[in-house]
Amino acid sequence: MIPAPCLRLAVSGNRDGGWLTAVRRSPRARRLLVVLAVCLLVGGFLAVVGPRRVAMELAGADPDWLAAAAGAAILSLLIWSEAQRVLFVAAGAEVGPGRFLVGYVAGNFAKRTVPGGRLGAPAVMAYALCRETDLPYERGLTAVTVGYAVGFPAAIVVPIAALPLVTATGTEGAGPALLLAMVAIVVVMLGAGGLVAARPGPAVRLLHALARAGRATLGRLSARAGRAMAAERVDEAVADAGETLRVLGRSRTALALAFVLTVAGWVAGALALSAVLVALGHPAAPAVAVLAVPLSTLGGVVPLPAGLGGVDATLGTVLVAALALDPVAAGIVVLAYRLASDGVIVLVGGLLTVVRAATGRDPAV
Known part of the structure; x- marks a missing residue:
């Protein structure tokens, strides 16, 4: 029936x-x-x-190295939080590192658990961070967007610096293929940036589409978040973006510091992957890790929590190409890395949300 x-x-x-x-x-x-x-x-x-092989590999992993991987992942989160705080302070916010970190962790929890969260990450992060600062949402959204703009060259510079080492120590033929992929990524991103500068209309429509996705996901859980990502708020953010960008543009020291901190965050994330490789009995391959971790974020366009599927496929492909791992072994490495990085960050963010709710404070998401 x-x-x-x-x-x-x-x-x-x-x-x-x-x-x-x-x-x-x-x-x-x-x-x-x-x-x-x-x-x-x-x-x-x-x-x-095969569930048995996955269970055996994970059970046989060195717990000390897995703990080191989790520590490196948390370190990268701390560094990236400070990089974003530098931009918020340059935009006029007055907030200390600890309070800002609370909002940053909450925003990362949301974008890793809400469907499509990484696609709408600027709006989600701006909402969470502005809850903890005195910066209006419109200016916060611009500061977060500038943070992503600073993060892109950082995510490209780090792999390019590692590519010669990967070419020298990796598998035969891996270097040219990875170099071709890097060139293609840079060309596409620069072309997209030029198109946005020449014709901002499509970018504004995309921002509205991302805000709609945020209202349909995070907005279902929080009415305040839904109001923050309303269409009129997005229009106000676009109108205010010029002034905020001018303020940030005059703060070249802040932009340079944010760039350096973002690079350091990528290196910390790469250390987490290296620690996972050692925990599972593979070579540490730090150069490969430095190449793979920033590139894997391109898979975040997949509209599933934490970019599930896209990030994993990108990361696994680089590991197979550069280290000659068989696809099954690479898949297990990716799974362990995701548990030690995204899993730990989600756990910390979830605990923070529960504690804030239990102590009478509204969760930041």
Whole structure:
């Protein structure tokens, strides 16, 4: 016997244009669909590799090196928080490192757990950080966007610096292929930047689309977050962006410091991957880790929590190409790395949210 709610959903879906229309109209159905997609990806990986081998490899990992990987991941978070705080202070905010870190951790928790969070990361991070500072949301959104603009060259400079070492020590043929990929990424990103500068209209429409995604995900959990990402607030942020950019542009020292700190954050993230490799019995390969970790973030465009699937495929591809790992071994390394980095950050962010709620303070997300 079909339950009445399911029968009503099926009937209304057929009448209004099919089950896809029904899913789009139901927030609960969308969340269930995302959970199903995540379960299918993880279950598919376990089915291909074999649950027994995954369990054996992870059980045999060196716990000290795994703890070191988690520590390096937290260190990268601390460094990136300070890089973003430098830009907020340059934009006019008055906030100490500790309080700003609270908002930064909360924002990272949201963008790693909310479907599409990384796609709408600027809006999500600006909301979480402005909750902890005196900066208006519009100026905060611009400061966060500048942070991402500073982060892009940092994410390119670090792998380029590591590429000669990877070419010298990696597998035959890996260097030219990785170099070609790097050149393609730089060309595409520079072309996109030039297009935005010449025709800002599409970029503004994209910002509105990301805000809509934020309202449909984070906005379902927090009415205040939904209001912060409302269409009129986005328009106000775009209108205010010019003045904020001029203020930040005059703070060349802040931009340079943010760049250096962002590079240091990538190096710390690479140390986490190196520690995971050692924990699982592979060479540390720090040059490969420095190359792989920044490049893997390009997979964050996949609209699943923490870029699940895209980040993992990018990271695994670099490991296979540069270290000649078999795909199964590379997949296990990626899984362990994600647990030691994203998993730990989500755990810390979740605990922070629970503690703030339990002590009577509104969660930052």
